[in-house]
Amino acid sequence: MTEEKKELYLGYTTDKAVTPFFQEFLEHLDEERLMKSTCSTCGVDYLPPREHCQKCMSKTKMVEMTEREATCYSYVIVDFAPETLSSKQPYVVAIGEFPSGLKLTAHITNLTDMPKVGMPMKLGFAKESEGKMITYRWLV
Ligand SMILES: [Zn+2]
Incomplete structure (x- = not known):
């Protein structure tokens, strides 16, 4: 595994290889906002956010996590x-x-x-x- 891939795995990089979904997560994080995702169809929440629901495969929506x-x-x-x-x-x-x-x-x-x-x-x-x-x- 290359050094670059290790960094990506840890999620501490803005490397160009990140998906637009993950990039959005990182940009919010940089504003001290932690995001979760909510399934648009069945309403299940994911933290850290997932782009697609594990239960119904629908696309999720990124929502700010307000619990501290x-x-x-x-x-x-x-x-x-x-x-x-x-x-x-x-x-x-x-x-x-x-x-x-x-x-x-x-x-x-x-x-x-x-x-x-x-x-x-x-x-x-x-x-x-x-x-x-x-x-x-x-x-x-
Ligand atoms: Zn779902």
Whole structure:
């Protein structure tokens, strides 16, 4: 796998190879707006957004995610990170569950203690580093 493809997989790039749908998601993210998608036919929500509904294959519509508070559904502590994230190890990746039931996987970047399932988390936005795009993360 080339370096370029690895970056695309992580979703941290505005590489020209991204689809227009994903490009729109990234542009909103850069304005600190997290988007979900809603199926125009059956109304199912997807987070992160999917361009087509998994149940009925209809096209979805991108809608802003307004929920900010979630609880920790699950987490992992990453001690052995891939090369691109090795400077951040060990780090914690958590699945947060919003009151609507939608779940989102992201890093927790401000932990001072061990994470706990059920702890409250808040959606935050920041750049990984200068010159990078804004990404979402969990804050505790
Ligand atoms: Zn559908």
